[in-house]
Amino acid sequence: MTTPKRTDSAAELGRLEDALVDSILAASEEELRAEIAEVGEDAEAILRRMDSLVAAVKVDCQLTRLRRAQEQVLEFQRTRVVTTTQEQAIARARFDAARSQDATLSKTLIAARNGRGASECDLNSLAEDYAELERLEQEGDLSS
Amino acid sequence: MGAVSGKTEATDPPGNYLSAEELIAAYDALSVADKFQLDRIEGVRRGGTSFKRGELLHKAMCGAIFGERRCPRDTPVVAFLAQTMRSLASHERERLARSRPLHEVPREGEATPAPTAVTKAVDAIAIAELERMTRSADTVDSLLALFADDETAQLILLGWVDNCRGKALRDLTGLDQSALDYKIRCIKIKVRKHYPNGWTP
Numbered sequence: 484m485t486t487p488k489r490t491d492s493a494a495e496l497g498r499l500e501d502a503l504v505d506s507i508l509a510a511s512e513e514e515l516r517a518e519i520a521e522v523g524e525d526a527e528a529i530l531r532r533m534d535s536l537v538a539a540v541k542v543d544c545q546l547t548r549l550r551r552a553q554e555q556v557l558e559f560q561r562t563r564v565v566t567t568t569q570e571q572a573i574a575r576a577r578f579d580a581a582r583s584q585d586a587t588l589s590k591t592l593i594a595a596r597n598g599r600g601a602s603e604c605d606l607n608s609l610a611e612d613y614a615e616l617e618r619l620e621q622e623g624d625l626s627s
Numbered sequence: 628m629g630a631v632s633g634k635t636e637a638t639d640p641p642g643n644y645l646s647a648e649e650l651i652a653a654y655d656a657l658s659v660a661d662k663f664q665l666d667r668i669e670g671v672r673r674g675g676t677s678f679k680r681g682e683l684l685h686k687a688m689c690g691a692i693f694g695e696r697r698c699p700r701d702t703p704v705v706a707f708l709a710q711t712m713r714s715l716a717s718h719e720r721e722r723l724a725r726s727r728p729l730h731e732v733p734r735e736g737e738a739t740p741a742p743t744a745v746t747k748a749v750d751a752i753a754i755a756e757l758e759r760m761t762r763s764a765d766t767v768d769s770l771l772a773l774f775a776d777d778e779t780a781q782l783i784l785l786g787w788v789d790n791c792r793g794k795a796l797r798d799l800t801g802l803d804q805s806a807l808d809y810k811i812r813c814i815k816i817k818v819r820k821h822y823p824n825g826w827t828p
Binding site: 492493495496497498499500501502503504505506507508510511512514515516518519521522523526529530532533534536537539540541543544547 | 647651654657659662664665668680685692713763764766770784788815816818
């Protein structure tokens with residue numbers, strides 16, 4: 484019977500830990516319960532603490548997800564291009580001109596489908612989208 | 628403990644790993660034995676770290692949900708969490724070792740250039756590593772001293788130090804498996820009593 488040779492002390496300690504953990508993983512519920520009792524700890528208290536821990540993990544993860552989603556919304560709002568009043572006015576004028584030449588356009592809007600014709604809000608939204616599209620097209624022309 | 632790998636390759640298909648929802652379901656489904664195991668394992672791993680009881684396991688569980696480490700589908704969740712705690716504790720010990728104040732070594736003679744920021748940083752890492760080794764050696768010695776009146780327990784510890792398991796450990800100690808299991812159980816109880824917050828410095 485020979486005594487094993489000692490080498491790197493940190494690695495030695497790591498291997499001791501690994502062996503101990505492996506023996507814990509191999510133990511049954513009864514064995515663990517007996518060991519816990521033998522060191523004077525309360526097995527039921529451990530189970531309660533573990534249940535609380537799992538509940539806390541779920542809550543913390545939900546909160547983290549929510550916080551990340553809020554950060555993404557803020558980031559989106561920060562980087563979102565807002566059209567100026569002048570751009571909207573130009574777009575609205577072009578849109579009105581196009582609309583006057585196409586009678587079917589107004590009917591495609593939600594309010595029009597309800598039989599009330601396009602609302603001012605619909606038209607403003609469209610003008611805003613139109614202005615933003617124009618800006619994107621111009622940016623695309625500049626970059627290409 | 629080497630079979631479970633929390634870190635994943637970029638090319639691994641995501642389907643090979645448990646999703647966040649599956650992990651949460653697995654946490655909810657932990658058995659009594661699983662919970663005891665995780666509690667005991669955390670007790671071993673958090674030694675030498677700044678983690679309070681429950682914090683290391685909490686970090687391991689949350690990290691898995693957020694994909695910082697992914698649990699392979701064919702790996703038991705408890706084994707995966709055990710391996711994740713091992714890794715987190717190891718990083719934390721290294722971080723703590725490097726954050727300790729540097730004790731400067733006096734240099735002799737005027738010809739020696741003053742230490743630069745780089746040499747100071749290198750020295751700090753080397754000293755931290757040296758201190759870690761010294762503390763580790765002291766801990767192994769303390770553990771062996773804890774079993775000074777039990778040669779067989781000392782042999783088991785020395786066998787573990789040398790990565791002896793199974794048959795190699797039976798051969799080393801001359802014990803059959805059931806006698807070995809009993810002795811290991813005694814070691815675990817004595818170590819837990821003596822080091823309730825983990826033994827690593």
